[in-house]
Amino acid sequence: MHVREATPEDAPAVRRVADASWHAAHDDVLDEAAVDELLARWYDVDDLRESIAESTPPMFVADDDGVVGFAQGGATADGPADAAVGRIYVHPDRWGEGYGSGLLARLFDAFRAAGHEDVWLAVLADNEVGRSFYDARGFEVHAERTVELAGQSVDDVVLVRDL
Numbered sequence: 108m109h110v111r112e113a114t115p116e117d118a119p120a121v122r123r124v125a126d127a128s129w130h131a132a133h134d135d136v137l138d139e140a141a142v143d144e145l146l147a148r149w150y151d152v153d154d155l156r157e158s159i160a161e162s163t164p165p166m167f168v169a170d171d172d173g174v175v176g177f178a179q180g181g182a183t184a185d186g187p188a189d190a191a192v193g194r195i196y197v198h199p200d201r202w203g204e205g206y207g208s209g210l211l212a213r214l215f216d217a218f219r220a221a222g223h224e225d226v227w228l229a230v231l232a233d234n235e236v237g238r239s240f241y242d243a244r245g246f247e248v249h250a251e252r253t254v255e256l257a258g259q260s261v262d263d264v265v266l267v268r269d270l
Contacts, residue, residue: 108205110213113166113177118155120174121166124198125150131199136233141257164217169197169206176201178210180218180226187249188225188267190218195228207240215270225269229254232262241266 113121126146133142159166162179169176176197183191192214197206218226227249230237246266254263 108209109170110167110209111170113159113162113168113174113179115156115160117166117168117174117177118152118159121155121159121168121177122146122150122152124174124177124196125194127198127200128196132196132234132236133231136231136261137256137259141259144257164214164221166194167210167213167217169201169210171201171206176206176210178214180214180228182221182223183227186227187265188223188227190221190223190226190270192226192228202236208244211244219270223270225267227265227267229263229265232264238264244268 129142129146130139137145158179162181164181166177166179168174176195178192178195180190180192180194182189192211195207195210195214197210215226228241228246230241232238232251246268248264249267250265252263252265253260
């Protein structure tokens with residue numbers, strides 16, 4: 108497995124992974140149209156190029172003859188920890204092959220190098236794949252809440268762990 112820093116040229120591949128993984132993980136929680144709306148808002152290719160170019164720490168991609176996963180995060184002042192995982196997704200055809208673990212490890216190394224001590228993220232409460240992934244990596248429930256996504260109220264869970 109090769110995890111490297113993303114380049115702006117990776118943006119279309121990141122979007123393809125986001126499309127596949129979001130639909131696989133969230134279509135049972137949100138309807139398909141809501142997932143499409145969120146993908147259009149959060150994974151616009153031009154916006155991704157800009158985000159990749161400006162990201163500190165960088166976005167990381169798992170590359171196996173093409174991008175199969177990505178992770179991005181950074182410092183945060185408005186959460187229960189001093190760093191946050193903003194995005195981490197692996198193409199569903201590659202789930203269970205270690206790409207998510209490799210991406211998370213690389214992101215955590217970048218957080219530690221920047222002096223962070225702990226990390227948080229939010230995951231939809233009914234995202235069983237995501238919840239089991241984070242549980243296996245030592246995240247613990249900090250809070251449960253209801254949020255609005257694409258006009259739908261859904262439950263999510265804020266998870267934290269030490270770095």
